[in-house]
Amino acid sequence: MHLRLTEEQKLVQQTIRKFVKEELMPLENEVLKNEREGKPSLSKEKVQELRQKAKEFGFWGINTPEEYGGANLGQMMLAIVLMELSKTFVPFSFGGSADNILYYGNEEQKKKYLLPTINGEKKSCFAMTEPNAGSDTRNIKMTAVKDGEEWVLNGEKTFITGGNEADFVMAIAVTDKELHDKTGTQGVTCFIVDRDMGWKSEYIDTMGEWGPASLIFDNVRVPEENILGELHKGYNLGLEWIGFARWVVGAQAVGMAERLLQMAIDYAKERETFGRPIADRQAIQWMIADSAVEIEAAKWLVLNATFTLDQGEDNRHLASIAKLYGANMGNRVVDRVLQIHGGMGYTRELPIERWYREARLWRIYDGTDEIQRMIISRNLLKGHVKVGQFI
Ligand SMILES: Cc1cc2nc3c(=O)[nH]c(=O)nc-3n(C[C@H](O)[C@H](O)[C@H](O)COP(=O)(O)OP(=O)(O)OC[C@H]3O[C@@H](n4cnc5c(N)ncnc54)[C@H](O)[C@@H]3O)c2cc1C
Structure with a gap:
């Protein structure tokens, strides 16, 4: 048992610390001012500039598998990186990563959703919570009904982080009511749903500086190939996320x-x-x-x-x-x-x-x-x- 970082881990920690001190902390006053004027914390140009610098520092895709161009430093190293990044409230994440459950996609889904998310071309969000199903995730009511080669989604998700900005959502819906009523954990499925398939989002004002969103699904048609993982087995994906x-x-x-x-x-x-x-x-x-x-x-x-x-x-x-x-x-x-x-x-x-x-x-x-x-x-x-x- 060895309770100290290796030289390599220490180097990563020190480099991130330097990045936070030299690139992020100097922006704190600007962030406070912007937020207090109701503007985004940082302008799009500034975010782009920071991301470019992060790439130069070599920390793009810090926890992404190597086969997807990342550094795959592991979860413990990611925790150490997050501890450093959280020493400032300037919102920044080293890009080049995607939600853990997107890696369960098939080859086609990986091409269409995973890779663009890793490359920063698409933004995702994950939606389990509903107005009557927060802690009690088994109580979700959003329905997905099969119609030909498509599923038709109806219902509301709420408090969805990034829901206003996302290009697609991974939404959990009931696909077999009887099975779901009986088990609570089966009979639900995770669907990848593009925004242009028709869901709408509405910003929720919170006491924090960024707001989640409510997502409304009104007869949103989703092709069968957009099921993430297995039919009726989406609950475990939700828990993993x-x-x-x-x-x-x-x-x-x-x-x-x-x-x-x-x-x-x-x-x-x-x-x-x-x-x-x-x-x-x-x-x-x-x-x-x-x-x-x-x-x-x-x-x-x-x-x-x-x-x-x-x-x-x-x-x-x-x-x-x-x-x-x-x-x-x-x-x-x-x-x-x-x-x-x-x-x-x-x-x-x-x-x-x-x-x-x-x-x-x-x-x-x-x-x-x-x-x-x-x-x-x-x-x-x-x-x-x-x-x-x-x-
Ligand atoms: C800013 C923000 C971002 C979020 N982002 C996401 C997201 O990206 N995706 C997503 O799916 N969800 C998201 N959520 C939803 C979040 O996970 C839920 O708000 C949370 O799980 C609590 O559910 P609830 O708000 O319905 O509270 P409730 O479940 O109604 O709970 C109310 C209170 O009762 C307590 N309680 C509930 N059940 C029990 C029990 N059995 N025993 C004792 N006490 C109990 C709770 O602890 C709480 O104190 C987000 C929420 C917020 C506020």
């Missing part, structure tokens, strides 16, 4: 919290009350200490969850633990850091309030806190996982 995102939340929380903790330390040393820096006060020191402890704990949970996945082992239990703890840690740290900054922390002059709003989402999407607790306890109570099984 959601499962991937779980530890990602933990990694994002670690990056944000490290940056915020450093801000709190700097401010505490500088800000004086009653003739002494607030850093001299035990109340402040304990907030700093508790935050540091929790960040380290979350970091190791994320690394363990991703390391396990890289070994080809089932990491779902660990991913739920990393998500639950990471999301809550992020919320506690941003709250303490705001407190340490006093009134200034509450202003829009500093970005803390922005992170505060963003972090709140982590406890809701990709499975709420309560759902993660249900999963973790169910695994233990049913004996799927044994106490102390992993190390």
Whole structure:
């Protein structure tokens, strides 16, 4: 067992850190200003420019299989990259990747959807949630009825990330009601649906800086060849998509919290009350200490969850633990850091309030806190996982 990064991994981490510091952090004021004026965080030209630089840095397709032109660095390395990227709120992702479930497409689908997504020519989104089926994913009602060589989709999806911008959606719909009513997990199918097949999207305003969308399907006709995976077996694809995102939340929380903790330390040393820096006060020191402890704990949970996945082992239990703890840690740290900054922390002059709003989402999407607790306890109570099984 070796609990340190290799020289090669360290090099990747340091290079990303440099990219974030030199290319992204200088844009923070511009992003705040744009968002507060209701404009996109960054202009299209700026995003293009950044992507070009990312390519020059050699980090395009960081986690894409080599056969698709990527670097395939593995999930643990991706977690380390995300921790670095999340030290800034400037929205940026190294492109050249696609949703995990798109790799299940057949050759034709890979040509039409996977490759253009990897190349950045097409944008995707994934739609499971409906107005009456969020945590309770088994309750989805969107229907797909076969008519000749096509399926006709009707229903509404909601809270779909990227739904307003996407060129196509991977939507889960009921294809065999009887089977679905009986099992809850079978009789649903994942369809790849191009926007020009007729679905409409509507932006949902949230307390965050980017909004998901509602998608309306009104007799949208989808050809049979657009079924992703197997007919009636789309539920597992849905769970796989959601499962991937779980530890990602933990990694994002670690990056944000490290940056915020450093801000709190700097401010505490500088800000004086009653003739002494607030850093001299035990109340402040304990907030700093508790935050540091929790960040380290979350970091190791994320690394363990991703390391396990890289070994080809089932990491779902660990991913739920990393998500639950990471999301809550992020919320506690941003709250303490705001407190340490006093009134200034509450202003829009500093970005803390922005992170505060963003972090709140982590406890809701990709499975709420309560759902993660249900999963973790169910695994233990049913004996799927044994106490102390992993190390
Ligand atoms: C910004 C944003 C982006 C999103 N992006 C996507 C996306 O791209 N694709 C997608 O498909 N979905 C997406 N979602 C949906 C998200 O996954 C759901 O909002 C989430 O799963 C919760 O479902 P819900 O909102 O219906 O809450 P509900 O399921 O109605 O839950 C309400 C409350 O009850 C609790 N609760 C529910 N059931 C139980 C139980 N059995 N025991 C105890 N407590 C319970 C919940 O934890 C929660 O606190 C997104 C949501 C948001 C806000």
